[in-house]
Amino acid sequence: MDFADIYDRYFDKVYNYVRYRVRLIDAADDITAKVFEAALGRSAAYDPAKGPEQAWLFGIARNAVADWGRDRGRRAEVPLDGVFERPGGDPRAEDILEGREERERVLAAAAALDERSRDIMALKFSSGMTNREIAALTGLAEGNVGIIIYRAVKRMQELLGGSKAI
Amino acid sequence: MSENEAAELFNRELDVLLRDGRPPFPSHDEGLIRAAGVLAAADFSADSRVREELRARLTGENEGGGLLVLVAEAVNAAAFKVLFAAACLLLLVTQVVRQPARAPLPPAPTASLPASVKDAAPARPALPPPPRVFIAGPAAARPSAGGQIFASIPMAAPRGEPLESFPIAAAGPGSPIVTAAAREVKVDGGTDLVMETDGAVLIIERRVTSHEELFERRVI
Numbered sequence: 001m002d003f004a005d006i007y008d009r010y011f012d013k014v015y016n017y018v019r020y021r022v023r024l025i026d027a028a029d030d031i032t033a034k035v036f037e038a039a040l041g042r043s044a045a046y047d048p049a050k051g052p053e054q055a056w057l058f059g060i061a062r063n064a065v066a067d068w069g070r071d072r073g074r075r076a077e078v079p080l081d082g083v084f085e086r087p088g089g090d091p092r093a094e095d096i097l098e099g100r101e102e103r104e105r106v107l108a109a110a111a112a113l114d115e116r117s118r119d120i121m122a123l124k125f126s127s128g129m130t131n132r133e134i135a136a137l138t139g140l141a142e143g144n145v146g147i148i149i150y151r152a153v154k155r156m157q158e159l160l161g162g163s164k165a166i
Numbered sequence: 167m168s169e170n171e172a173a174e175l176f177n178r179e180l181d182v183l184l185r186d187g188r189p190p191f192p193s194h195d196e197g198l199i200r201a202a203g204v205l206a207a208a209d210f211s212a213d214s215r216v217r218e219e220l221r222a223r224l225t226g227e228n229e230g231g232g233l234l235v236l237v238a239e240a241v242n243a244a245a246f247k248v249l250f251a252a253a254c255l256l257l258l259v260t261q262v263v264r265q266p267a268r269a270p271l272p273p274a275p276t277a278s279l280p281a282s283v284k285d286a287a288p289a290r291p292a293l294p295p296p297p298r299v300f301i302a303g304p305a306a307a308r309p310s311a312g313g314q315i316f317a318s319i320p321m322a323a324p325r326g327e328p329l330e331s332f333p334i335a336a337a338g339p340g341s342p343i344v345t346a347a348a349r350e351v352k353v354d355g356g357t358d359l360v361m362e363t364d365g366a367v368l369i370i371e372r373r374v375t376s377h378e379e380l381f382e383r384r385v386i
Binding site for chain 2: 012040121124130149150156
């Protein structure tokens, strides 16, 4: 296994998954680093016959997020206060911040979901895994995964109603 | 349409969106698939502050990272595990083989003292006329110089005068030592005062010393 290749192919996906789960940049950096350190340490034990490498990697990522939540003694989420209010003021500054603001609104909308839905959504939109693979990783039924995604996207559609892209 | 059917349709369209990067047309729920498109397009990875440094560290692009990779690979290598197990086994076997049969211990020697310390002492040569020793009391303690915590208390010079008789004094009640003689001996850096008693020689050393030899300096 070429670890550098794994890193280059999956860093963005793992980081996005972790950001969906914890939202905070510093925490996401710490957790992502732990994921890849653990992956490097266990790379020799990875058996392709047991499943695709993204399932193996995102299994490590899920555990790392769970550990982080346990260590902090809280759910892996952040409050939503003020997130859905668009700031007023200088329109140029607003334009500059638009991309970041849009991403923050997505994260805030994800944070409004329950823990399990957020996990499934993060896997679906970050990992590139199919519903079947997500079901195998999470222990849920494939149909149940589809329902959770459907409901979660509907909920986020409501929350993101003010988004320019929707 | 039931929720299950709607969810199935949506998930099919979502898979197309995620695979092709654009939603299928027409969609059974335009608003919902557009919302999914916003989620799919959201990429937070540019916010990461550790990507390059972590890559360098883990993939061995710098010295420390290389070592980490080597250690991780070595620990993970199956050959390493086999070698480690073999080394442990060898160590265990070696220890067992080397363990000698324990011989019975010899009887412990019995300690005994001479009947008399005086009888056991070697014969002393003839002594010069023994002086009597006086040590004058110290001069009044001087105030600390230079603001130091400790100051020297000057020791009076030992002086002697001939004894009238030998021994000079009988041992007091409970004291087995009788002073037989005392004399000054010049040594490097000072004077030793040698006192001989009935059964032992005591040496009182007088020499230049420093505070640090006598006291431990501590900062309060």
